[in-house]
Amino acid sequence: HLVAGGKSSEHTANTEPCPETPPGLVGRLNISLPNIHKSVTNEDSLLRVGYGGRYRPSDCVAKERVGIIIPYRDRKEHLTILTRHLHNILQRQQLEYQIFVIEMALPTQFNRGLLVNVGVLFAKESGNFSCFIIHDVDALMMNDRNLYRCGSQPRHLVTGSTKYRSANKEYALPYDKYMSGVIALTDSQYKKANGFSNLYFGWGGEDDDFYIRVTNAKMTFKRPENDVGIYLAIPHENDLSNPINPSRVDILNKASARQSREGINSFYENGKKIGYKRYAIEYRQYYTWLL
Numbered sequence: 001h002l003v004a005g006g007k008s009s010e011h012t013a014n015t016e017p018c019p020e021t022p023p024g025l026v027g028r029l030n031i032s033l034p035n036i037h038k039s040v041t042n043e044d045s046l047l048r049v050g051y052g053g054r055y056r057p058s059d060c061v062a063k064e065r066v067g068i069i070i071p072y073r074d075r076k077e078h079l080t081i082l083t084r085h086l087h088n089i090l091q092r093q094q095l096e097y098q099i100f101v102i103e104m105a106l107p108t109q110f111n112r113g114l115l116v117n118v119g120v121l122f123a124k125e126s127g128n129f130s131c132f133i134i135h136d137v138d139a140l141m142m143n144d145r146n147l148y149r150c151g152s153q154p155r156h157l158v159t160g161s162t163k164y165r166s167a168n169k170e171y172a173l174p175y176d177k178y179m180s181g182v183i184a185l186t187d188s189q190y191k192k193a194n195g196f197s198n199l200y201f202g203w204g205g206e207d208d209d210f211y212i213r214v215t216n217a218k219m220t221f222k223r224p225e226n227d228v229g230i231y232l233a234i235p236h237e238n239d240l241s242n243p244i245n246p247s248r249v250d251i252l253n254k255a256s257a258r259q260s261r262e263g264i265n266s267f268y269e270n271g272k273k274i275g276y277k278r279y280a281i282e283y284r285q286y287y288t289w290l291l
């Protein structure tokens with residue numbers, strides 16, 4: 001059995017709960033693109049990471065046990081940057097966490113929703129998480145007061161990203177009902193929505209479908225304060241194995257009709273797992289990897 005927290009787990013654990021507001025937060029982070037590796041890396045925080053990308057504070061009991069789920073393929077540099085950044089910040093936020101990278105094997109077209117469903121199921125087998133954060137690989141939080149915790153409603157942790165910047169706005173969202181990039185849900189909220197649809201192969205639509213699911217399940221998305229939920233998006237070329245899905249609008253039009261029978265529940269048939277194969281699991285230095 002693996003113990004989180006690396007070396008720090010050798011100390012006797014303190015049973016006091018961690019404070020509501022972590023004391024070491026600094027607020028707005030000074031990260032910038034030309035120097036990105038340097039500005040996100042904190043060597044001390046990396047030394048504290050346990051096998052498979054786990055951590056648990058040694059001086060108090062974390063308010064939340066967080067499973068970070070990253071749907072992934074072919075973005076190695078982004079992954080290095082993001083995992084370093086997360087280990088640095090999430091330890092400052094005094095969270096117990098584990099990072100899961102869920103990669104889709106070639107030659108199948110990328111399917112973000114399916115990967116997230118697989119990630120949540122896998123995380124649930126791996127630990128007892130109170131909160132799941134579904135995280136794009138190219139999104140870097142720019143304010144450490146953006147606490148990676150869940151709430152009484154699902155949370156959209158992005159109030160603005162440089163990805164949608166315009167001449168008069170450095171951080172923006174593409175539209176009001178957009179709730180992609182980084183979201184936080186408890187297991188029961190995720191289940192209530194029946195997870196993501198598994199039907200979106202290629203780019204687009206799965207996040208809008210998930211918005212419909214959450215709304216149909218009588219939930220809403222809450223965001224942090226405007227100046228807290230800001231993100232730096234790492235620029236990149238279009239992904240070769242993720243072409244725009246020409247059927248996305250047709251699938252989206254039937255989102256509500258499909259919701260109850262197609263989602264995280266449709267991986268099981270008579271108690272048996274269907275629909276995907278696990279090719280490999282590795283407990284890497286900074287994250288757990290599932291292909």
Ligand code: UDH
Nearest residue numbers: 071072073075110136137138203238239242243244
């Ligand atoms: N992702 C990968 N690899 C891929 C595609 C997606 O890792 O090949 C993951 C990654 O976590 C990414 C997320 O899925 O952050 C969302 O991918 P996206 O393509 O929807 O969003 P992104 O911001 O790029 O990365 C938007 C470019 C739009 C191009 C549309 C036509 N290809």
Ligand code: NGS
Nearest residue numbers: 174180204205206207208248249252
């Ligand atoms: C919408 C897509 C979403 C996507 C959003 C932002 O049009 O999946 O644009 O895209 N919905 C459909 O295609 C139905 S972005 O500007 O980040 O490339 O997330």
